[in-house]
Amino acid sequence: MSDPPSAPTLPAPPSTAPATAAAGAIEAVKIYGRGENQVVALDNVTVAFEKSKFSAIMGPSGSGKSTLMHCLAGLDALTSGAVYIGDTYLAKLNDKQLTELRRRAVGFIFQAYNLIPTLTAEENINLPLLLDGRSPDEQWFREVVDTVRLADRLRHRPSELSGGQQQRVAVARALNARPDVIFADEPTGNLDSRAGAEILEFMRRAVSEYGQTIVMVTHDPGAASYSDRVVFLNDGRIVDEMFNPTPDTVLDRVKRIGG
Numbered sequence: 649m650s651d652p653p654s655a656p657t658l659p660a661p662p663s664t665a666p667a668t669a670a671a672g673a674i675e676a677v678k679i680y681g682r683g684e685n686q687v688v689a690l691d692n693v694t695v696a697f698e699k700s701k702f703s704a705i706m707g708p709s710g711s712g713k714s715t716l717m718h719c720l721a722g723l724d725a726l727t728s729g730a731v732y733i734g735d736t737y738l739a740k741l742n743d744k745q746l747t748e749l750r751r752r753a754v755g756f757i758f759q760a761y762n763l764i765p766t767l768t769a770e771e772n773i774n775l776p777l778l779l780d781g782r783s784p785d786e787q788w789f790r791e792v793v794d795t796v797r798l799a800d801r802l803r804h805r806p807s808e809l810s811g812g813q814q815q816r817v818a819v820a821r822a823l824n825a826r827p828d829v830i831f832a833d834e835p836t837g838n839l840d841s842r843a844g845a846e847i848l849e850f851m852r853r854a855v856s857e858y859g860q861t862i863v864m865v866t867h868d869p870g871a872a873s874y875s876d877r878v879v880f881l882n883d884g885r886i887v888d889e890m891f892n893p894t895p896d897t898v899l900d901r902v903k904r905i906g907g
Contacts, residue, residue, distance in 0.1 A: 672696035707881035755822030812843030
């Protein structure tokens with residue numbers, strides 16, 4: 649009788665992924681479709697995002713930047729390879745465990761705000777905690793609300809708020825649960841330049857003053873300049889990175905890779 653096949657093993661964390669990594673991918677491959685319709689969205693991507701840092705992911709349309717973020721956050725599954733949050737491999741979790749991890753360890757900020765229209769701003773901000781069975785930390789809640797200047801809008805529903813105010817609610821909601829990492833997908837894409845700058849400044853403060861970890865997908869060099877590090881993707885591969893970016897240096901790099 650032949651031996652039973654061994655269970656598949658996950659790739660080992662690379663030596664360059666230190667204990668300070670909040671999230672990352674190892675040899676990540678994501679393929680959509682089959683045959684002639686096959687699209688390789690991620691092509692053997694290995695990257696680590698450091699704790700208490702603000703990281704940006706940039707690249708041309710179709711480069712794989714949103715796919716990478718969605719896979720890192722557990723919103724989409726890889727074709728092969730692995731993604732992790734802290735010391736947890738997402739592929740080892742069942743659906744219930746993955747949901748619990750997203751509730752406790754991950755915060756989300758989306759371009760479309762994703763607020764519940766029937767809930768007030770305060771209820772939207774506290775919703776992730778309540779879904780997880782946790783009570784809000786009143787002192788931290790007040791600090792977050794005061795920082796994003798929403799104290800006089802807590803009883804308002806989303807339809808009664810401007811776009812910038814709705815996005816501030818979304819940012820406060822992500823921070824209020826104190827997740828290990830916040831994933832932001834084009835968080836200022838629907839805002840005017842002033843409102844967008846306010847959101848980015850607060851996200852920058854959340855990292856610098858509160859030690860939050862943020863990974864943001866953006867196409868905007870100005871938005872990327874708020875980060876500590878920019879990772880550039882093209883055709884599903886990491887092609888470059890930059891530390892301490894400025895709008896001009898990011899724009900120059902984007903032009904060189906065809907962004």
